[in-house]
Amino acid sequence: xxxxxxxxxxxxxxFGDYELDRKQENGIFRCPSCGTxxxxxxxxINLESWKCHCWSCNLKGRTVLxxxxxxxxxxxxxxxxxxxxxxxxxxxxxxxQEEVNNNVRLPDGFLFLGDFKKSLDPDIRSCxxxxxxxxxxxxxxxxxxxxxxxxxxxxxxxxxxxxxIDGDLxxxxxxxxxxxVKRKYINSNVNKKLIVFNDIDIDWSREVTLxxxxxxxxxxxxxxxxxLGSSLSDDYFLFSKIVSNKSPVLLALDSDMKKKExxxxxLLVLYGCEVRILDLGRFSDVGEMSKIEFIEKRKYATSWSPxxxxxxxxxxxxxxxxx
Numbered sequence: 001x002x003x004x005x006x007x008x009x010x011x012x013x014x015f016g017d018y019e020l021d022r023k024q025e026n027g028i029f030r031c032p033s034c035g036t037x038x039x040x041x042x043x044x045i046n047l048e049s050w051k052c053h054c055w056s057c058n059l060k061g062r063t064v065l066x067x068x069x070x071x072x073x074x075x076x077x078x079x080x081x082x083x084x085x086x087x088x089x090x091x092x093x094x095x096x097q098e099e100v101n102n103n104v105r106l107p108d109g110f111l112f113l114g115d116f117k118k119s120l121d122p123d124i125r126s127c128x129x130x131x132x133x134x135x136x137x138x139x140x141x142x143x144x145x146x147x148x149x150x151x152x153x154x155x156x157x158x159x160x161x162x163x164x165i166d167g168d169l170x171x172x173x174x175x176x177x178x179x180x181v182k183r184k185y186i187n188s189n190v191n192k193k194l195i196v197f198n199d200i201d202i203d204w205s206r207e208v209t210l211x212x213x214x215x216x217x218x219x220x221x222x223x224x225x226x227x228l229g230s231s232l233s234d235d236y237f238l239f240s241k242i243v244s245n246k247s248p249v250l251l252a253l254d255s256d257m258k259k260k261e262x263x264x265x266x267l268l269v270l271y272g273c274e275v276r277i278l279d280l281g282r283f284s285d286v287g288e289m290s291k292i293e294f295i296e297k298r299k300y301a302t303s304w305s306p307x308x309x310x311x312x313x314x315x316x317x318x319x320x321x322x323x
Contacts, residue, residue, distance in 0.1 A: 002084055007047050010084065014072045015043065032071040033059040049244065050085070060166070104169050104188050106161060109151035114142045123156050124148060130177035131158060135290060140218055153186065160214040163200040170195045173214050173228070192228045193236045199225070204245035211252050216286035219294050220252060230257045232264045243271045250301055252278040254285040265304040276301040
């Protein structure tokens with residue numbers, strides 16, 4: 001196990017003398033980006049997560065690795081990645097995150113629907129009407145920054161953009177408003193394992209609600225995110241964020257995804273997280289509920305335990321449909 005002293009010794013070799021903050025959680029160095037002439041130490045490096053931030057020039061990263069690559073030596077980078085970053089779940093590489101941000105662009109002609117509430121364009125009006133028909137409100141359009149496009153394959157689609165913790169676009173989901181269209185969803189061409197949908201809106205110190213899609217997420221309300229499907233494993237950035245923060249989780253997957261829901265709950269509990277399961281009752285997914293109905297259901301969500309999974313497997317055996 002890497003000791004506190006080893007971490008500080010390594011950082012001192014690369015960035016020079018340091019101070020510790022009051023809680024002794026961050027090393028404070030002179031920022032290599034600001035230059036050697038600066039006297040004040042404003043480059044903070046968290047000694048647990050390795051997240052860094054200069055409060056002067058705004059040099060920052062989810063890990064200190066990019067700064068090491070730029071201002072350190074090859075030996076420094078090798079030592080950091082091989083000796084100090086043993087937990088791969090907590091060290092999704094910054095280069096991968098930068099690649100995500102560099103690759104994601106909103107569709108051409110994107111416009112924010114909140115600014116076009118009184119538009120005479122029939123496609124725009126139809127998009128707004130569709131959102132209302134799904135139980136969304138005008139405030140939801142503003143809150144979740146929902147848009148559309150006048151052009152190409154994204155015309156007559158509602159677009160849900162996602163932003164990372166720094167406010168940079170990292171993904172988007174688009175949904176056709178026409179039932180006759182075969183391909184209902186077109187999403188950005190980014191590996192969803194590398195992103196947290198709307199990370200910018202999440203307080204990881206509170207219970208986080210996990211649902212499948214953006215409509216579910218909006219109905220689930222505050223402090224929720226969507227998994228962009230029904231899968232979550234320890235190689236997902238979302239999983240890393242939950243585990244590293246020990247965030248309590250409320251799982252609310254579609255009614256036909258009970259096995260996956262149980263498997264995800266089991267994995268999160270193995271990593272020390274508290275998990276509750278929401279019973280959908282007569283609903284097939286959260287998106288069918290009103291926000292008030294979801295709030296009421298959430299009150300009665302039950303804590304997950306291994307016995308829940310066992311009961312489901314026994315029930316499946318009796319019904320002849322073992323999953």
